[in-house]
Amino acid sequence: xxxxxxxxxxxxxxxxxxxAMERPAxxxxxxxxxxxxxxxxxxxxxxxxxQKNAAELAIDxxxxxxxxxxxxxxGIHQDDGGDRGQSVNIFQRLINQEKVSVILxxxxxTAAFAADPIAQKAEVPVIASSNTAPGVTAMGDYIFRxxxxxxxxxxxxxxxxxxxxxxxxxxxxxxxDDALMKAAYGVHKKALDAEGITIVATETFxxxxxxxxxxxxxxxxANPDIIVIGGLxxxxxxxxxxxxxxxxxxxxRILGANASISTKLAELAGPAAEGFTVGxxxxxxxxxxxxxxxxxxxxxxxxxxxxxxxxQAYTSVYIFADAVKRAGGVSDPKKLRDALAxxxxxxSNVGPFSFDANREPVIAPKVLIVKxxxxxxxxx
Amino acid sequence: MxxxxxxxxASYSNIIDLCLLNALVAYGLYLAxxxxxxxxxxxxxxxxxxxxxxxxxxxxxxxxALAVLAGAVLGAAxxxxxxxxxxxxxxxxxxxxxxxxxxxxxxVALNWDDLTGGALGIVxxxxxxxxxxxxxxxxxxxYLVHTLRGSYLGRAIAAIKQDDVVAQTMGVDVFTVRLSLFxxxxxxxxxxxxxxxxxxxxxxxxxxxxVRSVDALSYPIxxxxxxxxxxxxxxxxxxxxxxxxxxxxxxxxxxxxxxVLAVVLYLPDGALSxxxxxxxxxxxxxxxxxxxxxxxxx
Numbered sequence: 001x002x003x004x005x006x007x008x009x010x011x012x013x014x015x016x017x018x019x020a021m022e023r024p025a026x027x028x029x030x031x032x033x034x035x036x037x038x039x040x041x042x043x044x045x046x047x048x049x050x051q052k053n054a055a056e057l058a059i060d061x062x063x064x065x066x067x068x069x070x071x072x073x074x075g076i077h078q079d080d081g082g083d084r085g086q087s088v089n090i091f092q093r094l095i096n097q098e099k100v101s102v103i104l105x106x107x108x109x110t111a112a113f114a115a116d117p118i119a120q121k122a123e124v125p126v127i128a129s130s131n132t133a134p135g136v137t138a139m140g141d142y143i144f145r146x147x148x149x150x151x152x153x154x155x156x157x158x159x160x161x162x163x164x165x166x167x168x169x170x171x172x173x174x175x176x177d178d179a180l181m182k183a184a185y186g187v188h189k190k191a192l193d194a195e196g197i198t199i200v201a202t203e204t205f206x207x208x209x210x211x212x213x214x215x216x217x218x219x220x221x222a223n224p225d226i227i228v229i230g231g232l233x234x235x236x237x238x239x240x241x242x243x244x245x246x247x248x249x250x251x252x253r254i255l256g257a258n259a260s261i262s263t264k265l266a267e268l269a270g271p272a273a274e275g276f277t278v279g280x281x282x283x284x285x286x287x288x289x290x291x292x293x294x295x296x297x298x299x300x301x302x303x304x305x306x307x308x309x310x311x312q313a314y315t316s317v318y319i320f321a322d323a324v325k326r327a328g329g330v331s332d333p334k335k336l337r338d339a340l341a342x343x344x345x346x347x348s349n350v351g352p353f354s355f356d357a358n359r360e361p362v363i364a365p366k367v368l369i370v371k372x373x374x375x376x377x378x379x380x
Numbered sequence: 381m382x383x384x385x386x387x388x389x390a391s392y393s394n395i396i397d398l399c400l401l402n403a404l405v406a407y408g409l410y411l412a413x414x415x416x417x418x419x420x421x422x423x424x425x426x427x428x429x430x431x432x433x434x435x436x437x438x439x440x441x442x443x444x445a446l447a448v449l450a451g452a453v454l455g456a457a458x459x460x461x462x463x464x465x466x467x468x469x470x471x472x473x474x475x476x477x478x479x480x481x482x483x484x485x486x487x488v489a490l491n492w493d494d495l496t497g498g499a500l501g502i503v504x505x506x507x508x509x510x511x512x513x514x515x516x517x518x519x520x521x522x523y524l525v526h527t528l529r530g531s532y533l534g535r536a537i538a539a540i541k542q543d544d545v546v547a548q549t550m551g552v553d554v555f556t557v558r559l560s561l562f563x564x565x566x567x568x569x570x571x572x573x574x575x576x577x578x579x580x581x582x583x584x585x586x587x588x589x590x591v592r593s594v595d596a597l598s599y600p601i602x603x604x605x606x607x608x609x610x611x612x613x614x615x616x617x618x619x620x621x622x623x624x625x626x627x628x629x630x631x632x633x634x635x636x637x638x639x640v641l642a643v644v645l646y647l648p649d650g651a652l653s654x655x656x657x658x659x660x661x662x663x664x665x666x667x668x669x670x671x672x673x674x675x676x677x678x
Contacts, residue, residue, distance in 0.1 A: 040632065040633050041633075078626065079626075079632065081622065081633075083622075084580060084582070084587070085394070085398050085580070086622060086623075088394045088580055089392075089394050089395050089398075089623055092390065092391050092392065092393065092394050093391045093392070095390075096387055096390040096391040097387065097391040110501065110582065110584050110586065113501070113503045113581060113582035114580040114581055114582045117507075117581050133500065135503055139503075139504075175499075176490060176491070176498070176499060177490050177499050177585070177586075178499055179499045179500045179501065179584065181499070182498055182499040182500055183500060
């Protein structure tokens with residue numbers, strides 16, 4: 001009985017404590033930025049934590065630089081645990097209670113489909129930095145993203161490969177139970193068809209698979225000129241390694257999806273990763289003064305290397321700050337939205353950045369090839 | 381004052397909706413648990429209800445009420461189909477079979493692109509579910525469960541829970557009672573799936589997997605399966621807790637786990653069992669609670 005009371009009192013105390021923590025209203029010069037990124041809850045946290053870190057870094061830098069005059073940016077991070085229900089809860093509270101001027105995130109596309117309509121209705125701009133599935137910005141004119149969808153990156157990669165080796169046939173392998181990879185598969189297929197490359201084999205895998213020999217044996221039998229993988233970093237690394245182990249010759253070039261770019265890939269795949277080709281808006285050695293400053297500051301503050309999503313989250317904050325400056329504050333949400341939409345050739349860490357008419361990012365895509373265990377820019 | 385109330389509602393309406401929805405699911409599970417059926421089929425039933433109702437509202441332009449009803453009926457039909465062979469299995473085997481059902485539905489949803497959109501899911505679903513729909517459904521279900529508990533059938537179910545062999549000897553048709561409860565559970569979960577699908581603009585196969593089934597099972601168990609309000613308390617507690625613990629950021633998951641563990645360890649009959657000793661003082665029925673105490677005391 002005493003134990004029961006202890007348990008109940010404990011839960012009650014925690015709940016009351018939480019309610020008492022609500023923040024009081026702030027002064028007028030503060031501009032609140034909601035950061036909705038998963039920092040717990042499985043693999044989403046891998047991407048979410050880095051984006052949160054990068055966004056907070058950028059907010060500190062903007063405040064320190066004084067470019068916004070007496071406006072001070074305040075980041076309010078909330079963890080949705082990769083759970084859609086929580087993302088909606090957070091959006092509602094950030095918009096109605098915290099009165100944020102913009103929301104950066106959410107981490108997952110599925111969360112975006114559930115939560116973004118709330119922001120759209122309330123006329124609060126959303127800038128996503130890791131949603132790459134199609135249809136995200138189509139939800140409304142307040143929804144932006146700095147993460148280029150696969151369709152903006154892959155055709156450039158394929159054009160490069162075509163120029164280099166003129167492939168006639170291709171095999172595709174992709175993750176069937178992942179929204180991102182399924183979308184990537186569609187994009188890859190369309191691009192291959194457009195280039196007149198015949199698809200001779202299509203194979204699938206599921207999250208958590210580690211042995212791809214059955215699929216790769218079939219692909220080997222079809223003898224394609226190139227292999228296109230729609231998978232995340234870990235899966236792609238395994239597929240690349242096993243493909244070479246099964247005797248698929250290095251002359252058969254392997255192409256990956258944007259989302260597979262990670263230093264981990266080269267590590268996991270080892271020497272088999274040599275020649276692996278992929279397209280991206282950003283990579284860590286990207287030679288640009290703003291990018292060098294970003295990478296250095298990120299390393300200094302967090303002691304690790306940023307990834308592509310982190311770079312894009314960092315860009316988001318600078319885009320917002322620039323729009324606030326041009327709109328002369330955040331009091332008029334329409335004006336702020338229009339200023340965001342008008343972003344053109346902003347000097348950013350991913351290169352000159354613009355939004356197109358559909359609020360999709362316009363960034364020069366870069367073709368990267370693994371060389372000596374590192375992603376390097378394709379030079380010719 | 382009304383402005384403050386309006387702001388509160390705007391800020392927290394989704395949490396309220398989720399509490400009601402999860403409570404509804406919890407009662408669906410409560411029915412199964414009341415006859416010792418640890419069902420992991422919840423995710424499967426909800427997926428059927430969700431996809432069926434979304435197809436009806438979006439592709440066939442049918443009214444929302446009809447879509448929810450169809451989702452519920454489909455859930456009930458699936459429960460009948462899997463209940464007939466599977467209810468012969470007991471304990472672990474029943475659990476495995478229901479888990480397999482949920483998994484099969486998930487994999488079918490992943491591969492049936494035309495109907496479900498595959499892994500990409502279905503977007504832009506009309507937001508037809510209103511808070512009062514959920515509240516009404518919950519009230520009706522609670523009333524039915526309350527009536528059931530007082531009826532002859534309710535006593536038969538209680539007897540099965542204690543010992544189904546004895547119940548059988550006393551003339552209770554154990555198989556039929558179990559099947560009816562399982563079908564009712566499928567009906568409620570199917571309806572809940574339909575309501576859930578029209579709440580957040582989006583459904584995907586990942587929404588209704590094993591995690592959903594285990595969560596649903598934990599609501600009535602945490603709240604207590606012996607009290608009428610148990611599932612409600614369990615569902616509301618589990619839904620609000622992650623939000624209430626938000627101030628602790630990184631510690632959130634640890635606190636969440638610790639609180640759930642505290643309830644399971646110190647209140648083995650569910651959170652509502654704190655009320656029980658007083659009611660049952662000196663009664664022989666208190667035996668279970670006292671028997672559990674020495675096991676956990678250090």
